[in-house]
Amino acid sequence: DIVMTQSPDSLAVSLGERATINCKSSQNVLYSSNNKNYLAWYQQKPGQPPKLLIYWASIRETGVPDRFSGSGSGTDFTLTISSLQAEDVAIYYCQQYYTTPPTFGQGTKVEIK
Amino acid sequence: QVQLQESGPGLVKPSETLSLTCTVSGGSISTTTYYWSWIRQPPGKGLEYIGYIYYSGSTNYNPSLKSRVTISVDTSKNQFSLKLSSVTAADTAVYYCARRGRRGSGWVFDSWGQGTLVTVSS
Numbered sequence: 001d002i003v004m005t006q007s008p009d010s011l012a013v014s015l016g017e018r019a020t021i022n023c024k025s026s027q028n029v030l031y032s033s034n035n036k037n038y039l040a041w042y043q044q045k046p047g048q049p050p051k052l053l054i055y056w057a058s059i060r061e062t063g064v065p066d067r068f069s070g071s072g073s074g075t076d077f078t079l080t081i082s083s084l085q086a087e088d089v090a091i092y093y094c095q096q097y098y099t100t101p102p103t104f105g106q107g108t109k110v111e112i113k
Numbered sequence: 114q115v116q117l118q119e120s121g122p123g124l125v126k127p128s129e130t131l132s133l134t135c136t137v138s139g140g141s142i143s144t145t146t147y148y149w150s151w152i153r154q155p156p157g158k159g160l161e162y163i164g165y166i167y168y169s170g171s172t173n174y175n176p177s178l179k180s181r182v183t184i185s186v187d188t189s190k191n192q193f194s195l196k197l198s199s200v201t202a203a204d205t206a207v208y209y210c211a212r213r214g215r216r217g218s219g220w221v222f223d224s225w226g227q228g229t230l231v232t233v234s235s
Contacts, residue, residue, distance in 0.1 A: 001177075031218075040221045049209055049225035050160065055216045061223070093160060097219050101175040104160040 002027045002096050006105035012113040019081040021108045023072075023094035030074050031098065038098035041070055041079045044107075045090045053092075054079065086112065115140040117210045117226035125204075125233050131197040135210030135226060142191045143168045148213035149193045150222060151184060153206040161206075165213050166193055200233045207231075 003026040013019040029038045037057035042050040052061045054070040057077055067082045081088055089112060094105040121133035135149070142149060150165035164174035166184045174182050178197070186193040197204060207228040214223035 034218060036217065036219065038219050042222075049211075049228050050222070051225070052221055052223050055219065055221050059216075095160075095222075097221060100173060101162045101177075102222075103162065106159045 001101060002029065002099060002103050004094055004096055004103050004105035006092075006094060006108045008108060009106070010109040010111065012111045013081075013084045014113045015086065016083050017113075019084050019088070019110055021079040021092050021094075021110070023077040023079070023105050025075045025077075025096055025098075027098075028074050029096045029098035037073050037077070038096055039070075039072070039077050040095045040097060041068075042093045042095060042104075043088075043090045044093065050093060081110070084110070084112070115212060115224050117212065117224060119208060119210050119226045119229040121229060121231070123230060123232060125200055125231060126235050127201055127233055128199055131195070131200050131204060131208075131231055131233075133195045133208055133210075133229065133231070134192050135194070137191045137193075137212075142186065142193065143188045146215065148173075148220065149186065150211045150213045151195045152209045152211055152222065152225075153204075154209065154228070155203075155206045163195065163197075163208075202233050205231065205233045 005024045007022045039057040041054040044050040058070040091107045116138045118136045125131045148165040151163040166172045181198045183196040209228045210226045211222040212224040213220045
């Protein structure tokens, strides 16, 4: 299985400031034939199920605010919240869908400083 | 807008079989566009993929659970189900049903149920 490792485990950011979450995969998730990274990001607010934010490492799902952006390729990826809002308090998970079984990172908890 | 809703017992005894059903509303389960999945989350921990099923009945299971898992589909009721046998306390988790939707040549979990907590305890 591909192991997904996120850092940090938690971070506290002031409202309006940038939050950056890292995700590293144990194997390459870039498919060379189409140059796509099979990497998604999810947001899980307290008491709610996860919600798909980003796929192909950088494509926002419909309706996701543009303060959320994804970047990276191969084995190293980043989710950035450009200006943290109160409603962004959540746990964020990366997930690879390059191979089965799909696997998730352990999660990064984002809080307000 | 599709909605998924899990149902089933919240308490299961060790060594018994956990059984859950996911009812899909707002869309047909008999579509070529989606797969139907189960994912679990132990309390305070991360997400673990259990498996998925296509409306035709073809399945894919996580190898770590494959020997104990059965996922089935009932298209007449627009439902799919999970059975996990020989449960232990380690199977205590919130169980989510989720839709696996296509994004180009890849598949992501694009719609989720609210989840149901299943506790394994005598």
